Amino acid sequence: MSEALYQSIVLESSRNPRHAGRPDVFKAEGQSENRMCGDKVSVFFNGAELRHEAQGCTILAASAELMCEAATGKTTGEIAILSDKFEHLVKTGQETPELGELNALASIAQYPSRLRCATLPWSALRDAIARAGSTGGPANG
Amino acid sequence: MSTTLLPLDVHAIRRDFPILSQKVHGKPFVFLDSGASAQKPKQVIEAMRFVMEEQYANVHRGLHYMSEKASDAYENVRDKVAELLNAGSREEIVFTRNATESINLVAYTWGRTALKPGDAVAVSEMEHHANLVPWQMLRDAHGTELRIIKITDSGELDWDSLEQVFADGKVKLLALTHMSNVLGTYTPVERLAKFAHEHGAKILLDGSQAIVHRAVDVQAIDADFYVFSGHKLYGPTGIGVLYAKAEILDSMPPFMGGGDMIASVSYQKSTWAKPPHRFEAGTPAIIETIGLGAAIDYVRAIGFENIAAHEQHLTEHALSTLSGIEGLRILGAAQDRGGVISFVMKDAHAHDIATLLDRQGIAVRAGHHCAEPLMGRLGVTSTARATFGLYTLPEEIDALATGLERVRKIFA
Ligand SMILES: Cc1ncc(COP(=O)(O)O)c(C=O)c1O
Numbered sequence: 253m254s255e256a257l258y259q260s261i262v263l264e265s266s267r268n269p270r271h272a273g274r275p276d277v278f279k280a281e282g283q284s285e286n287r288m289c290g291d292k293v294s295v296f297f298n299g300a301e302l303r304h305e306a307q308g309c310t311i312l313a314a315s316a317e318l319m320c321e322a323a324t325g326k327t328t329g330e331i332a333i334l335s336d337k338f339e340h341l342v343k344t345g346q347e348t349p350e351l352g353e354l355n356a357l358a359s360i361a362q363y364p365s366r367l368r369c370a371t372l373p374w375s376a377l378r379d380a381i382a383r384a385g386s387t388g389g390p391a392n393g
Numbered sequence: 394m395s396t397t398l399l400p401l402d403v404h405a406i407r408r409d410f411p412i413l414s415q416k417v418h419g420k421p422f423v424f425l426d427s428g429a430s431a432q433k434p435k436q437v438i439e440a441m442r443f444v445m446e447e448q449y450a451n452v453h454r455g456l457h458y459m460s461e462k463a464s465d466a467y468e469n470v471r472d473k474v475a476e477l478l479n480a481g482s483r484e485e486i487v488f489t490r491n492a493t494e495s496i497n498l499v500a501y502t503w504g505r506t507a508l509k510p511g512d513a514v515a516v517s518e519m520e521h522h523a524n525l526v527p528w529q530m531l532r533d534a535h536g537t538e539l540r541i542i543k544i545t546d547s548g549e550l551d552w553d554s555l556e557q558v559f560a561d562g563k564v565k566l567l568a569l570t571h572m573s574n575v576l577g578t579y580t581p582v583e584r585l586a587k588f589a590h591e592h593g594a595k596i597l598l599d600g601s602q603a604i605v606h607r608a609v610d611v612q613a614i615d616a617d618f619y620v621f622s623g624h625k626l627y628g629p630t631g632i633g634v635l636y637a638k639a640e641i642l643d644s645m646p647p648f649m650g651g652g653d654m655i656a657s658v659s660y661q662k663s664t665w666a667k668p669p670h671r672f673e674a675g676t677p678a679i680i681e682t683i684g685l686g687a688a689i690d691y692v693r694a695i696g697f698e699n700i701a702a703h704e705q706h707l708t709e710h711a712l713s714t715l716s717g718i719e720g721l722r723i724l725g726a727a728q729d730r731g732g733v734i735s736f737v738m739k740d741a742h743a744h745d746i747a748t749l750l751d752r753q754g755i756a757v758r759a760g761h762h763c764a765e766p767l768m769g770r771l772g773v774t775s776t777a778r779a780t781f782g783l784y785t786l787p788e789e790i791d792a793l794a795t796g797l798e799r800v801r802k803i804f805a
């Protein structure tokens with residue numbers, strides 16, 4: 253059985269997240285929801301730090317965790333580039349070294365119905381950045 | 394492997410369903426999503442091919458050979474549906490697109506005329522959105538009230554709640570599922586119809602799931618309205634049925650206006666055709682209706698007694714097999730339940746379950762099953778769901794169990 257998607261890094265990221273949970277203070281919160289399945293994710297943007305709160309499947313939780321890990325400390329400009337590269341990864345399945353551990357989600361390309369689970373946290377992050385920007389927010393690049 | 398004798402020759406039946414011999418991801422296709430839409434036997438496919446190749450023209454309109462042939466074949470299906478439901482007459486059968494449209498038709502026409510602002514419609518906590526949203530729309534447009542009857546933790550209708558909802562005499566329609574598409578619960582429809590009538594209300598039954606597994610007798614039930622979709626009954630998409638008692642249909646204004654539904658038309662005024670044509674504006678789904686006729690012939694030839702026994706056998710097998718899986722919880726425990734089994738697993742989200750099963754060739758549904766409020770009542774956001782049809786083998790349930798064991802190990 254092809255269980256490539258559920259490799260240990262994905263399971264591990266969803267099970268033992270290091271960036272999960274609503275922080276006490278943050279500059280902006282972004283949200284994204286998949287109405288079709290009820291999955292929800294919030295991303296909290298706090299300058300250099302990113303945290304998430306994901307309610308849904310393993311792929312959503314893993315993607316949120318890997319995203320926060322990869323995007324922490326990056327400028328909004330760098331995040332935008334990363335986001336585009338990630339989008340390309342999950343649509344084509346083609347890995348690139350810059351994406352590091354995010355490459356673990358490459359095989360989502362073989363599961364078109366699950367694509368949204370992987371991209372949802374990134375929409376929430378873009379939302380958070382936009383909100384932070386409009387309130388005169390944090391790091392920009 | 395189950396060694397008990399099956400009530401049906403399922404292997405012979407499976408040969409009628411061409412799609413079942415497919416491989417999915419290189420594995421035998423185990424289709425456990427018939428509750429969403431069933432596969433089609435070649436008898437249905439052939440009937441639809443036949444009408445297109447040899448007997449097609451518009452119905453009720455042409456005074457020519459082909460139109461007469463097609464009209465006869467189309468109207469003949471009305472008789473088949475009337476027999477299937479044991480309706481009092483063929484004029485009580487209205488063709489729609491699906492169960493959803495049937496309910497909307499009732500809400501829009503009967504709801505806006507027979508119901509007065511302040512009257513109430515009662516539905517249960519375990520309705521499909523198709524039997525909830527049209528009543529909300531009626532409430533918002535027409536000022537009726539919408540009341541919700543609770544279910545018990547075992548997934549059965551809560552009779553105390555039913556009585557409370559009816560206590561002030563305002564409920565004029567009880568709109569209920571005949572079988573839950575999430576919990577598999579059958580509702581005691583005869584008792585409910587009697588209850589509704591004693592309280593001065595009509596009863597509408599959503600038979601989308603029940604019609605597939607059991608013989609339905611609308612006269613014995615004393616149903617005022619009964620709806621279902623052809624595509625779950627091994628027929629094509631695009632054709633559904635509304636049964637309503639003749640005197641009720643007679644009193645209802647049209648749903649949509651256009652060709653076929655009129656008696657006479659002038660620029661000043663049109664008069665309506667008698668039921669059922671009053672409710673069938675425009676060219677109907679001719680080919681699909683004929684496909685539905687073939688599906689009805691198919692299930693009736695197998696016999697509902699056999700179909701029901703098969704469903705019971707599969708349900709019992711599934712309940713006992715799946716309940717042996719560590720961390721798996723089956724939702725609902727109704728006394729009278731059938732081939733719809735929703736479950737959740739510890740640490741594995743329904744979507745992950747469905748994806749992993751899919752890679753083993755096993756198709757189940759995952760999500761809220763168009764019953765979001767029920768998910769809230771059950772305290773879950775989504776479930777995985779296996780549903781059975783007359784082609785389902787006990788071995789496929791065993792394959793599901795094996796697949797779920799693998800899922801469990803991955804997430805353990
Ligand atoms: C209980 C129930 N009611 C209504 C429906 C709606 O059926 P359709 O989408 O064919 O109108 C379904 C099917 O999804 C169902 O299971």
